[in-house]
Amino acid sequence: MIVPQSPVLEFPAMLHGPISAIRREVRAKSQGWAREYRKTGGFTQPRRMLQVSPGEPLVMHSAAEFEFMCRSSWRIHMFIDVFMNLEEGVPKEERQRMEEAFESFCLGTPWGALYHAVSPPPLRSSERMASRLAALLRFWDVLQGPRYAYRVPDTHHTLDALMEYIYRETLEAWCPGGPASVREHMALTVARMARATREDCMQAVLRVIPVVVRANADLKHREELSDPGFLRERLAALPPEDFEDVSSAYRYAVNGPVCAWDRELERH
Incomplete structure (x- = not known):
């Protein structure tokens, strides 16, 4: 009400x-x-x-x-x-x-x-x-x-x-x-x-990630985190609930996966 x-x-x-x-x-x-x-x-x-x-x-x-x-x-x-x-x-x-x-x-x-x-x-x-x-x-x-x-x-x-x-x-x-x-x-x-489709959400998240990368001075793998192909692949691999949590392109939600990918790249 x-x-x-x-x-x-x-x-x-x-x-x-x-x-x-x-x-x-x-x-x-x-x-x-x-x-x-x-x-x-x-x-x-x-x-x-x-x-x-x-x-x-x-x-x-x-x-x-x-x-x-x-x-x-x-x-x-x-x-x-x-x-x-x-x-x-x-x-x-x-x-x-x-x-x-x-x-x-x-x-x-x-x-x-x-x-x-x-x-x-x-x-x-x-x-x-x-x-x-x-x-x-x-x-x-x-x-x-x-x-x-x-x-x-x-x-x-x-x-x-x-x-x-x-x-x-x-x-x-x-x-x-x-x-x-x-x-x-x-x-x-x-x-x-x-009325967004999954692809609409994907495109919006891909547009906001460069902002997240620029705002995080501690990220070490900026080249990979600026590669649309790499990012699309990682987004597609997220569990359904994790993708749902970033699907609005709310930058503070997107920040978590981006930092996690950077740490994963560091381990490899």
Whole structure:
């Protein structure tokens, strides 16, 4: 269920405060959601919500904590702690269905859509990333108000700047030379991702790998890792779930296999 759009942006109160308090409250809510799922098969919004003021900074990554460490702040990155207890008491055979239901619930809220776009958990498949980015686009206007602290020190991004920082290479891999507007480029990418074939995904991943290689100064076998034939062969040999995890061309997911191939080349 999608939460009705409101001109006022509200996030769960448990994500605001000092680190220790947020950790306690998120853990308790995680356990509460687990109990709720076992009882009803679904999830509901936290009762306590707080308004996010225009221009207020949201800490989206632990790397940005240095600036905010000694004060109460919005710490959206700490939502990851929810997943520590979410499966509590849920039978193993039910967990995948529960995870899918929880993500669907989250994507119907502005805070959940934002979290899943900024810190997407596995699998980062083209289909799932299309759903996550589509959810973000639905809440784009209301999420324009805050500023976002991410990996760049002392920088508070706009939503557009944050998405360009995280997804610029992915958007370009799917839609080379796309619109100048990040929002429009993302919308076009979502449409292509949602109907992508395996070959479409392969082409997008091959376009983003050179960016990953340039960003990793420690890679030792750059010539092989820049060879399209070698890369296509390695991508084709990935187990289905591993290929699915990189099929969106999300650069942080692609980074893992590229580094693994470099280590494998080193051993030989």
